Amino acid sequence: MSFLNHLCPSVLNLKVLGGIHMPRLVECVPNFSEGRNLEVIQKIIAPFIATEGVKLLDYNPDKDHNRVVVTAMGEPESVKTAMIAATGAAIKEIDMRQHKGAHPRMGAVDVVPFIPIQDFSMDEAVALAKDTAREMAEKFSLPIYLYEKAATVSTRENLANIRKGEFEGMQEKIKQPEWKPDFGPDYIHPTAGATVVGARMPLVAFNINLNTTNLEIANKIAKCIRHISGGLRYCKAMGVDLKEKGIVQVSINMTDYTRTPLYRVFEMVKFEAQRYGAEIVGSEIIGLTPMEALIDTAEYYMRIEDFSMKQVIEYRMLE
Numbered sequence: 167m168s169f170l171n172h173l174c175p176s177v178l179n180l181k182v183l184g185g186i187h188m189p190r191l192v193e194c195v196p197n198f199s200e201g202r203n204l205e206v207i208q209k210i211i212a213p214f215i216a217t218e219g220v221k222l223l224d225y226n227p228d229k230d231h232n233r234v235v236v237t238a239m240g241e242p243e244s245v246k247t248a249m250i251a252a253t254g255a256a257i258k259e260i261d262m263r264q265h266k267g268a269h270p271r272m273g274a275v276d277v278v279p280f281i282p283i284q285d286f287s288m289d290e291a292v293a294l295a296k297d298t299a300r301e302m303a304e305k306f307s308l309p310i311y312l313y314e315k316a317a318t319v320s321t322r323e324n325l326a327n328i329r330k331g332e333f334e335g336m337q338e339k340i341k342q343p344e345w346k347p348d349f350g351p352d353y354i355h356p357t358a359g360a361t362v363v364g365a366r367m368p369l370v371a372f373n374i375n376l377n378t379t380n381l382e383i384a385n386k387i388a389k390c391i392r393h394i395s396g397g398l399r400y401c402k403a404m405g406v407d408l409k410e411k412g413i414v415q416v417s418i419n420m421t422d423y424t425r426t427p428l429y430r431v432f433e434m435v436k437f438e439a440q441r442y443g444a445e446i447v448g449s450e451i452i453g454l455t456p457m458e459a460l461i462d463t464a465e466y467y468m469r470i471e472d473f474s475m476k477q478v479i480e481y482r483m484l485e
Contacts, residue, residue, distance in 0.1 A: 198252075
């Protein structure tokens with residue numbers, strides 16, 4: 167059954183196309199800087215559960231990263247309402263002065279991307295991101311930067327550029343004229359830091375684990391595969407030390423899996439790891455991912471010829 171059946175039709179803006187009700191849908195994948203305290207995480211995700219017109223699809227806490235990735239979808243205004251309520255909960259519960267984790271971060275509500283899904287354009291997603299950012303800034307005295315498709319200047323399109331320096335460095339960075347926030351005060355929130363909000367295409371968070379404790383190896387591989395360092399297009403990557411597991415990880419964001427497929431990244435990491443006597447011991451998808459991204463990989467490894475998404479039962483059910 168499609169998750170659309172769980173969304174209350176009475177609270178969705180519906181358009182009738184050929185006699186079929188087509189809801190306007192946007193996905194929101196906020197990252198919050200808490201991956202260990204389940205009680206706090208429950209408070210953060212509560213608005214996505216309680217708000218009509220919104221479906222909480224997934225939430226994925228990570229203890230090493232000390233971060234939770236939430237995936238919600240629904241009618242644009244309802245998603246905005248839930249996101250603002252979740253922001254309030256996160257700011258109340260998270261103190262960035264005490265926060266430590268393997269993943270780069272600059273705020274309690276670290277990054278908030280909006281992704282157009284159905285009958286909702288990228289331009290509309292950008293407008294929604296700006297409206298949400300403006301309200302978050304005004305309500306919580308939170309400095310907010312716009313990124314990706316919503317960026318106001320080219321240097322802010324890349325999330326890594328904005329987040330460089332992290333929470334600890336933002337106090338001085340924000341004073342520089344070129345890093346004045348798009349919304350909110352020109353100083354960081356004392357406990358919640360700063361937030362990045364934007365609009366983008368679907369992203370696949372794809373991590374590959376290596377059988378070594380040497381973080382330098384993961385960093386070298388990440389540098390080799392990421393686009394900014396001359397690697398694969400639409401690939402962002404960094405090395406992460408997973409202390410609890412006793413291994414290191416190449417943490418990857420694929421910003422356009424249709425142009426650079428997951429199997430290509432996997433094979434390149436495997437090839438580069440061999441240079442250092444390391445091997446892949448597993449991989450993981452964080453949050454949700456488009457079915458096509460995984461089907462494409464299965465097609466490659468199984469050498470399936472002339473495969474079509476229309477051969478997938480679930481896909482045909484949703485047509």
